[in-house]
Each structure stands twice: as structure tokens, then as C-alpha cells.
Amino acid sequence: MLDIETNKYSTNFKIMAVQRYFEKDITINNLAKELKLLTxxxxxxxxxxxxxxxxxxxxxxxxxxxxxxTFKAKVVEYYQIHDLGVSKVDVIFNVSASQVYYLE
Known part of the structure; x- marks a missing residue:
């Protein structure tokens, strides 16, 4: 569920959603609608x-x-060289997308 104070979905909710996607024959869009995700x-x-x-x-x-x-420089360099986009770089380095934008 969405935490109104932080605008974040709980860890358990995200894990449940991903597990349901992997276990069932359902599209991302349909599951997102079923779970009433914002997007x-x-x-x-x-x-x-x-x-x-x-x-x-x-x-x-x-x-x-x-x-x-050193870590910040590594993230920025990787982002600039590999042209993967923020959403992929944040996963590789386990930082938020907003942090990648900020570091650049």
C-alpha cells in the first residue's frame, strides 16, 4: 500500500506485486490496474x-x-559513457534515480 506521508509503497507490497507478476499470466498494465497503482x-x-x-x-x-x-564519480561516469538511462543506472548502483540526476 501507499504510505501517504512518504509517497512510497511498502516493501511488502512491492514484493507481493512482483511475485504476483512472476507467478501469474498477467500483463504489467492489468496487474497495475488490479493493484490500483498510480502508474x-x-x-x-x-x-x-x-x-x-x-x-x-x-x-x-x-x-x-x-x-x-569516488563512488559518485563512478556513477556519473558510467551514466555518461553507457547511455543506459537513469532507471537502469540506478538499479546497477542501487541508488535512486533522483540521486543519479543529482550527481550528474
């Missing part, structure tokens, strides 16, 4: 993250991360 893009992103890093990567992060200058 199917959320589900698509969660599926991508789970596929790349496992279900544990769907955990809601409620703290600010402090990254070293």
Missing part, C-alpha cells in the same frame, strides 16, 4: 530491480545515504 511504471521498475538484484533490493530506504566522492 504501471512503478511495477515495471520494481520488476526490473527484482530481476537485476533480487527481491531484497525492493526494500524501502528511509535514510539518506552518504556516498564517497
Amino acid at each position: 504501471p511504471t512503478f511495477l515495471k521498475d520494481w520488476i526490473h530491480i527484482a530481476h537485476q538484484q533480487g527481491l531484497r533490493a525492493l526494500a524501502v530506504k528511509r535514510h539518506r545515504s552518504n556516498y564517497s566522492l
